[in-house]
Amino acid sequence: MQASNFYIEKVDLSKPLHCKQLLLLLNEYMEDEMGAGKPMNPGLSEEIIEGLQKYPSYIGFFIREGDEFLGLANCNSMFSTFQAAPLLNIHDFIIRKKSRKLGAGQFLLEGITGFAKQEGFCRVNLEVRYDNIKAMNLYRKTGFGECNPPMYFWEKGFNGK
Amino acid sequence: MQASNFYIEKVDLSKPLHCKQLLLLLNEYMEDEMGAGKPMNPGLSEEIIEGLQKYPSYIGFFIREGDEFLGLANCNSMFSTFQAAPLLNIHDFIIRKKSRKLGAGQFLLEGITGFAKQEGFCRVNLEVRYDNIKAMNLYRKTGFGECNPPMYFWEKGFNGK
Numbered sequence: 308m309q310a311s312n313f314y315i316e317k318v319d320l321s322k323p324l325h326c327k328q329l330l331l332l333l334n335e336y337m338e339d340e341m342g343a344g345k346p347m348n349p350g351l352s353e354e355i356i357e358g359l360q361k362y363p364s365y366i367g368f369f370i371r372e373g374d375e376f377l378g379l380a381n382c383n384s385m386f387s388t389f390q391a392a393p394l395l396n397i398h399d400f401i402i403r404k405k406s407r408k409l410g411a412g413q414f415l416l417e418g419i420t421g422f423a424k425q426e427g428f429c430r431v432n433l434e435v436r437y438d439n440i441k442a443m444n445l446y447r448k449t450g451f452g453e454c455n456p457p458m459y460f461w462e463k464g465f466n467g468k
Numbered sequence: 469m470q471a472s473n474f475y476i477e478k479v480d481l482s483k484p485l486h487c488k489q490l491l492l493l494l495n496e497y498m499e500d501e502m503g504a505g506k507p508m509n510p511g512l513s514e515e516i517i518e519g520l521q522k523y524p525s526y527i528g529f530f531i532r533e534g535d536e537f538l539g540l541a542n543c544n545s546m547f548s549t550f551q552a553a554p555l556l557n558i559h560d561f562i563i564r565k566k567s568r569k570l571g572a573g574q575f576l577l578e579g580i581t582g583f584a585k586q587e588g589f590c591r592v593n594l595e596v597r598y599d600n601i602k603a604m605n606l607y608r609k610t611g612f613g614e615c616n617p618p619m620y621f622w623e624k625g626f627n628g629k
Contacts, residue, residue, distance in 0.1 A: 333549055343550060354552035362547045362554075364525035383546040386523045388494055388560055389504060391515035393523075396557075399549055420624055430625040437618045451624045457598045460621040463581055463612045464591040 313377070313411060315418035318367025320360045328369065328376040330355065336379075336401040341439050366395070368422070370402070370415040377411045378402035380419055384428075392429035395419070400433065400442070416449045434460050474538070474572060476579035479528025481521045489530065489537040491516065497540075497562040502600050527556070529583070531563070531576040538572045539563035541580055545589075553590035556580070561594065561603070577610045595621050 319325050330352045337343040347355075359365050364385065370378040381399040386392075397419065402412045423431050433451065435442050446452075480486050491513045498504040508516075520526050525546065531539040542560040547553075558580065563573045584592050594612065596603050607613075 337550065351552045355549055358547050358552050358554070359549070362525070362545075364523070364544070365547060381549055383525070383544070384523075385544040385546075385557070385559065386519050386526060388516055388520070388542055389498065391512045391519055393519070396546070398546065424626050428626070430623050432621065432623045434615075434619040434621055437620060443620075446622055449624070451622045454595075454621060454623050458595040458621040459598060459604075460593065460595055460615060460619040461607055461612045462591050462593045462615050463610070465585045465589070 312372050313414045314371055315415065315422075316369045316371050318369060318379070318381075320356060320367075325369070326356050329367065329379060329381075332376060332379040332401045332403060333381075333399065335403050336399060339404075341436060341442070368415065368419055370411050370418065377406040378415050380415055382419065387429050390429040392427060395423045395428045395431045397431060397433040412445045413449055416445065420449065473533050474575045475532055476576065476583075477530045477532050479530060479540070479542075481517060481528075486530070487517050490528065490540060490542075493537065493540040493562045493564060494542075494560065496564050497560060500565075502597060502603070529576065529580055531572050531579065537564075538567040539576050541576055543580065548590050551590040553588060556584045556589045556592045558592060558594040573606045574610055577606065581610065
């Protein structure tokens with residue numbers, strides 16, 4: 308398999324095939340030890356699609372090879388006040404297990420950053436788990452790194468989440 | 469001065485007063501040693517307002533006392549696929565220098581988290597500089613903390629940014 312057969316396709320949530328593949332890939336991500344470690348709650352799939360469809364800032368990218376969907380990135384477009392320019396946040400980054408170690412992750416990430424650069428985004432941000440060494444290696448390889456100065460990513464959840 | 473005189477007002481970018489105050493507060497934030505350490509490029513102000521107006525995911529909050537604007541939070545509404553619910557990202561968090569140490573930061577932060585909880589957001593996220601101890605203390609006091617598992621916030625900028 309050669310990287311040159313990969314291609315990027317933007318997620319179009321008006322296409323049932325895209326919705327189905329998004330949910331399949333997201334479920335694999337949730338099951339992964341670096342995700343939630345358990346499969347998607349079956350009742351959630353409709354809410355996820357409806358939620359994403361409602362969000363005008365959502366931008367998604369598939370990495371495909373022929374008819375196959377190898378991976379997915381769910382992103383949000385935000386606005387950097389300091390740069391007065393849009394920035395892209397990668398919220399989920401998924402390569403299905405059987406397509407790993409073939410360069411798909413790097414291809415997808417380069418597709419996203421290429422899109423962002425071309426469309427006038429000032430930067431791409433992502434959060435990475437402190438223990439996800441494989442992901443960090445991939446992100447570094449494609450030019451990502453700590454912010455300058457470094458930033459911590461904090462949260463306050465509701466309802467015990 | 470008592471905290472009970474503070475109140476929260478959502479930013480309305482159709483109001484010239486709100487646009488003016490947003491730029492004043494943002495400029496003070498940029499000048500701050502924990503911001504960019506230099507004032508806003510004068511040419512940027514129009515682009516910032518126009519950019520924010522274009523972004524449907526933008527939600528801003530002022531903290532006010534009477535006619536005074538004491539602080540500002542510029543936030544983005546995003547969508548958590550894992551929770552199938554919106555999440556709120558605090559992009560800028562500003563309390564003007566002369567209004568610090570009066571509880572304004574806590575009041576604004578509690579206003580934002582109260583809004584987010586009421587509106588069905590699953591969580592509030594923010595990035596904090598590793599060396600901004602005062603901000604961390606404030607965020608901890610209002611229930612923020614590291615994600616579980618902890619996450620690093622990385623970026624890839626374009627054009628040397």
